[in-house]
Amino acid sequence: xxxxxxxxxxxxxxxxxxxxxxxxxxxxxxxxxxxxxxxxxxxxxxxxxxxxxxxxxxxxxxxxxxxxxxxxxxxxxxxxxxxxxxxxxxxxxxxxxxxxxxxxxxxxxxxxxxxxxxxxxxxxxxxxxxxxxxxxxxxxxxxxxxxxxxxxxxxxxxxxxxxxxxxxxxxxxxxxxxxxxxxxxxxxxxxxxxxxxxxxxxxxxxxxxxxxxxxxxxxxxxxxxxxxxxxxxxxxxxxxxxxxxxxxxxxxxxxxxxxxxxxxxxxxxxxxxxxxxxxxxxxxxxxxxxxxxxxxxxxxxxxxxxxxxxxxxxxxxxxxxxxxxx
Amino acid sequence: xxxxxxxxxxxxxxxxxxxxxxxxxxxxxxxxxxxxxxxxxxxxxxxxxxxxxxxxxxxxxxxxxxxxxxxxxxxxxxxxxxxxxxxxxxxxxxxxxxxxxxxxxxxxxxxxxxxxxxxxxxxxxxxxxxxxxxxxxxxxxxxxxxxxxxxxxxxxxxxxxxxxxxxxxxxxxxxxxxxxxxxxxxxxxxxxxxxxxxxxxxxxxxxxxxxxxxxxxxxxxxxxxxxxxxxxxxxxxxxxxxxxxxxxxxxxxxxxxxxxxxxxxxxxxxxxxxxxxxxxxxxxxxxxxxxxxxxxxxxxxxxxxxxxxxxxxxxxxxxxxxxxxxxxxxxxxxxxxxxxxxxxxxxxxxxxxxxxxxxxxxxxxxxxxxxxxxxxxxxxxxxxxxxxxxxxxxxxxxxxxxxxxxxxxxxxxxxxxxxxxxxxxxxxxxxxxxxxxxxxxxxxxxxxxxxxxxxxxxxxxxxxxxxxxxxxxxxxxxxxxxxxxxxxxxxxxxxxxxxxxxxxxxxxxxxxx
Numbered sequence: 001x002x003x004x005x006x007x008x009x010x011x012x013x014x015x016x017x018x019x020x021x022x023x024x025x026x027x028x029x030x031x032x033x034x035x036x037x038x039x040x041x042x043x044x045x046x047x048x049x050x051x052x053x054x055x056x057x058x059x060x061x062x063x064x065x066x067x068x069x070x071x072x073x074x075x076x077x078x079x080x081x082x083x084x085x086x087x088x089x090x091x092x093x094x095x096x097x098x099x100x101x102x103x104x105x106x107x108x109x110x111x112x113x114x115x116x117x118x119x120x121x122x123x124x125x126x127x128x129x130x131x132x133x134x135x136x137x138x139x140x141x142x143x144x145x146x147x148x149x150x151x152x153x154x155x156x157x158x159x160x161x162x163x164x165x166x167x168x169x170x171x172x173x174x175x176x177x178x179x180x181x182x183x184x185x186x187x188x189x190x191x192x193x194x195x196x197x198x199x200x201x202x203x204x205x206x207x208x209x210x211x212x213x214x215x216x217x218x219x220x221x222x223x224x225x226x227x228x229x230x231x232x233x234x235x236x237x238x239x240x241x242x243x244x245x246x247x248x249x250x251x252x253x254x255x256x257x258x259x260x261x262x263x264x265x266x267x268x269x270x271x272x273x274x275x276x277x278x279x280x281x282x283x284x285x286x287x288x289x290x291x292x293x294x295x296x297x298x299x300x301x302x303x304x305x306x307x308x309x310x311x312x313x314x315x316x317x318x319x320x321x322x323x324x325x326x
Numbered sequence: 327x328x329x330x331x332x333x334x335x336x337x338x339x340x341x342x343x344x345x346x347x348x349x350x351x352x353x354x355x356x357x358x359x360x361x362x363x364x365x366x367x368x369x370x371x372x373x374x375x376x377x378x379x380x381x382x383x384x385x386x387x388x389x390x391x392x393x394x395x396x397x398x399x400x401x402x403x404x405x406x407x408x409x410x411x412x413x414x415x416x417x418x419x420x421x422x423x424x425x426x427x428x429x430x431x432x433x434x435x436x437x438x439x440x441x442x443x444x445x446x447x448x449x450x451x452x453x454x455x456x457x458x459x460x461x462x463x464x465x466x467x468x469x470x471x472x473x474x475x476x477x478x479x480x481x482x483x484x485x486x487x488x489x490x491x492x493x494x495x496x497x498x499x500x501x502x503x504x505x506x507x508x509x510x511x512x513x514x515x516x517x518x519x520x521x522x523x524x525x526x527x528x529x530x531x532x533x534x535x536x537x538x539x540x541x542x543x544x545x546x547x548x549x550x551x552x553x554x555x556x557x558x559x560x561x562x563x564x565x566x567x568x569x570x571x572x573x574x575x576x577x578x579x580x581x582x583x584x585x586x587x588x589x590x591x592x593x594x595x596x597x598x599x600x601x602x603x604x605x606x607x608x609x610x611x612x613x614x615x616x617x618x619x620x621x622x623x624x625x626x627x628x629x630x631x632x633x634x635x636x637x638x639x640x641x642x643x644x645x646x647x648x649x650x651x652x653x654x655x656x657x658x659x660x661x662x663x664x665x666x667x668x669x670x671x672x673x674x675x676x677x678x679x680x681x682x683x684x685x686x687x688x689x690x691x692x693x694x695x696x697x698x699x700x701x702x703x704x705x706x707x708x709x710x711x712x713x714x715x716x717x718x719x720x721x722x723x724x725x726x727x728x729x730x731x732x733x734x735x736x737x738x739x740x741x742x743x744x745x746x747x748x749x750x751x752x753x754x755x756x757x758x759x760x761x762x763x764x765x766x767x768x769x770x771x772x773x774x775x776x777x778x779x780x781x782x783x784x785x786x787x788x789x790x791x792x793x794x795x796x797x798x799x800x801x802x803x804x805x806x807x808x809x810x811x812x813x814x815x816x817x818x819x820x821x822x823x824x825x826x827x828x829x830x831x832x833x834x835x836x837x838x839x
Contacts, residue, residue: 032720276518
């Protein structure tokens with residue numbers, strides 16, 4: 001097991017290198033000059049040329065790539081052209097917010113998706129089944145962006161129950177505050193988190209509910225389930241203890257895949273709900289052609305994605321004893 | 327199963343329970359929605375509206391521009407111009423920065439010297455290019471020497487004065503600014519908000535509002551909704567036309583809807599062989615239906631333009647006319663120039679080549695995309711093989727228009743505090759922003775007169791004559807004057823005074839001097 005984890009972690013290095021080369025190449029290809037964006041409407045060709053030189057943009061691409069690699073080895077992802085701060089600092093400053101949003105969304109989507117899927121499978125063909133699958137259809141087809149605005153309109157503008165935008169205290173701090181007798185801090189954090197997390201969760205919840213329904217239907221027809229009933233076990237116990245555990249497998253593997261989609265969806269959700277995470281930063285960085293920052297964000301996303309998939313594979317082995325890692 | 331459902335139900339109920347949202351702002355706090363995060367809060371390097379707005383509160387300049395764009399004393403209590411190339415500014419007595427340190431002529435000299443240093447890479451350096459020397463005469467007196475008379479200078483001297491000692495001592499004012507404005511910097515959560523507090527040491531007295539928060543919400547519609555939900559006290563342009571109409575009809579909110587300082591225009595590339603002849607540009611311009619673009623696409627948030635001078639400017643004239651929308655007239659003009667549909671395929675041609683043209687804009691603004699598509703439709707009706715090209719702003723601007731690779735491009739100019747700012751470097755021969763390569767010696771001379779004459783009547787005559795020629799020769803076709811909109815919570819404890827630049831000093835309750 002340890003050897004397996006070590007090997008997977010080592011594999012991260014070539015993956016990261018590949019990603020750096022790929023994004024570097026893409027950024028070379030897209031038109032648009034950060035120096036010109038930086039200098040804005042009053043720039044002149046001379047001032048742009050001068051700035052390009054001082055930013056090192058005039059060096060040949062292989063020198064820039066080499067410099068980038070060398071710095072990367074020391075954990076230095078360069079300096080943002082626009083903010084003038086180290087990319088590492090900017091990215092890590094934002095990572096927590098995105099992580100919080102993505103993880104809470106993931107938890108929400110698992111809860112919603114599994115509940116709907118299990119209910120739909122148990123009452124196959126009933127009204128509950130149709131309603132759950134209608135929700136799934138909507139969740140899959142509705143653009144996150146639109147859903148976000150709709151949720152905001154309903155719960156913040158019309159009902160006024162939840163704040164429309166922003167973030168409260170980071171969740172770990174808020175929980176600590178609640179434990180030390182200030183529950184309102186946690187409530188505030190949660191109230192900010194609900195809408196963006198729901199908007200982000202809908203799509204994954206929908207996919208999970210359909211998966212769970214299908215695999216539950218299959219499992220419920222298996223011999224061991226019939227045996228369980230024959231033993232005289234009651235229905236809820238059969239469903240939760242015996243069927244659900246087996247139906248969970250596809251869900252776990254989909255979580256790993258969906259985590260990437262959640263990070264991607266966060267880009268949109270964050271800019272709607274003014275959630276100060278990496279997603280929002282990505283959009284700004286691209287629109288400004290802040291090359292080191294774009295590079296740093298993509299690299300971070302990729303590493304997180306790889307790590308999450310590693311965790312998912314380990315989980316998979318834990319849930320299904322037939323799977324052996326190595 | 328039952329417990330599972332019960333737990334789920336509780337979680338759902340908790341999630342949806344009306345929590346007391348943390349939006350109840352105290353009465354002396356102003357929360358303003360902004361569309362972009364500031365890049366830097368160093369006024370010499372600022373380049374986005376959020377930075378301009380924050381800096382206008384954190385810093386003070388020699389002068390301050392009123393809503394009518396008139397320069398009035400700010401840090402300078404008075405100034406004189408003994409000759410057309412010299413300006414002498416006298417600072418107020420006892421000025422201090424928000425950290426308590428004194429503000430003197432040294433700080434003024436330092437601010438302008440760094441800003442005009444090419445290696446400092448200030449994005450606004452070119453505005454100050456006629457300045458040859460900035461000297462301290464005594465602690466409260468500064469002298470600006472110019473290479474030539476430069477009338478717009480005063481409108482550009484509102485840039486914030488930075489503290490020399492602190493900056494030279496290594497303080498990063500881009501991240502932790504210190505100025506002498508009515509508010510002082512408190513906190514900047516990047517990607518989220520900038521918080522300012524009242525500056526009791528401001529020369530004009532402490533403002534009524536004790537706290538100003540600029541909250542970042544990039545999406546226009548989300549920002550409008552957050553305002554309606556009560557999370558924000560103020561929002562302003564850019565807003566979607568649909569949101570503007572809805573908010574304007576809501577009597578909970580006060581609104582200011584005035585002409586802004588920006589234009590939306592078509593940039594005709596005079597260097598393109600097809601468009602080199604002014605008559606060709608005129609014919610294309612006659613196919614631009616301003617009325618539909620302004621009233622239907624922009625839903626009346628902007629106004630139809632008639633010339634390359636803003637209606638709010640002292641130089642404006644309603645008598646200048648650009649080519650009017652006239653499809654038949656345009657066809658006749660094309661025919662006159664030899665473009666007819668000789669092979670009956672529905673597309674005009676000349677010497678066997680079809681009349682093909684590309685109209686481009688950037689993909690961030692849906693209204694601009696719609697305008698370009700609409701223009702394309704009319705071009706097509708008139709027998710032109712019209713193509714559109716859309717790409718994101720950096721590709722469109724620096725990768726395309728700035729290189730002069732466009733034929734017709736739809737874009738805008740902002741911050742036109744003086745007619746010079748829209749015309750001089752854009753339309754004089756060899757001007758830094760003359761991407762279409764337009765050249766007319768007569769226009770060059772008029773625009774030079776406009777910037778160097780210190781007599782307003784002469785300037786007006788020069789700009790009107792130049793704008794008349796520009797309207798005839800169409801290197802620029804000004805589609806609309808962009809409107810500026812601001813919506814505010816009616817319960818604000820201050821008298822609201824808006825400025826077309828979107829600055830916020832009129833919202834913080836400054837004591838009038």
